[in-house]
Amino acid sequence: MSDYIVRDRLLGGLEVFYRCPACAAELRSPLTDAGDRENCPKCGISYVVPGEPELAEYEHRKRQLAKDREELEARELERRKQREREKKKAEAERRKREEAAKQAQASRPAKPNEDDDGKKIPKYNSLVWVAILLRILAVLNVAVPLIVFLASFETPELRSAAIQILLLGIFSAILCAFWAELVEAFRDHVRNGWHSRRTLAQIAERMEQTSTPTIRRDTVK
Numbered sequence: 769m770s771d772y773i774v775r776d777r778l779l780g781g782l783e784v785f786y787r788c789p790a791c792a793a794e795l796r797s798p799l800t801d802a803g804d805r806e807n808c809p810k811c812g813i814s815y816v817v818p819g820e821p822e823l824a825e826y827e828h829r830k831r832q833l834a835k836d837r838e839e840l841e842a843r844e845l846e847r848r849k850q851r852e853r854e855k856k857k858a859e860a861e862r863r864k865r866e867e868a869a870k871q872a873q874a875s876r877p878a879k880p881n882e883d884d885d886g887k888k889i890p891k892y893n894s895l896v897w898v899a900i901l902l903r904i905l906a907v908l909n910v911a912v913p914l915i916v917f918l919a920s921f922e923t924p925e926l927r928s929a930a931i932q933i934l935l936l937g938i939f940s941a942i943l944c945a946f947w948a949e950l951v952e953a954f955r956d957h958v959r960n961g962w963h964s965r966r967t968l969a970q971i972a973e974r975m976e977q978t979s980t981p982t983i984r985r986d987t988v989k
C-alpha cells in the first residue's frame with residue numbers, strides 16, 4: 769500500500785495521512801516519522817510510515833531556506849559594515865577639511881584692516897575728521913589773535929587787549945591739540961582691540977605647536 773497524502777499541520781510542520789497496509793485503518797503521523805517502523809494501533813502489524821521522498825524534499829527545502837536566510841543575513845551584515853565604513857570615511861574627511869580650514873585661517877597673515885574671522889575692521893573715519901577739525905581749530909585759535917595782535921601793534925590802547933586774546937587763543941589751541949591727540953588715541957585703541965584677539969589666538973597657536981601638548985588652544989583662548 770503506497771497511497772498517502774502529505775498535508776500542512778495546523779500547528780506547523782507536515783503530516784502524512786495513510787491507511788494501515790493490513791486492516792486499512794486511517795492513520796496519520798508527523799512527516800518527520802516517515803521511514804520509521806511503527807505498529808498499527810488497531811491490528812498491531814508493523815509497517816513503515818510512508819512519505820520518505822516528501823520528507824527528504826521537506827528537509828532539503830528547510831536547509832535551502834536556512835541557507836538563503838544565512839546568505840541574506842550575511843549580505844545585510846556586509847551592507848551595514850560597508851555603510852559604517854563609508855560613514856567613518858566621510859566623518860574623517862569632514863574632520864580633515866575642518867582641520868585644513870582651521871590651519872589655513874591660522875596661517876593666514878594678519879591684515880591690519882581685518883579681524884580674526886577676516887571681517888573688515890571699521891576705520892572710524894569720523895574720529896579722524898574730528899581730530900582734523902580740532903587741529904584746524906587749534907591753528908585758528910593762534911592765527912586769528914596773532915593777526916589781530918599784529919594789526920593792533922601800532923595802536924597801544926588795543927595792544928593789551930590783543931595780547932590777552934592771543935594768550936587765551938594759545939591756551940585754547942593747546943586744549944584743542946590735546947583733544948585731537950586724545951581722539952586719535954581713542955580711535956587707535958578701539959581699532960587695536962580688534963587685533964588683540966587675533967594676536968592672542970596666534971600666540972596660543974604657536975604655544976601649542978612648540979611647547980608641551982598639555983597646553984591646548986581652547987584653554988588659552
Ligand SMILES: [Zn+2]
Nearest residue numbers: 788791808811
Ligand atoms: Zn492495521
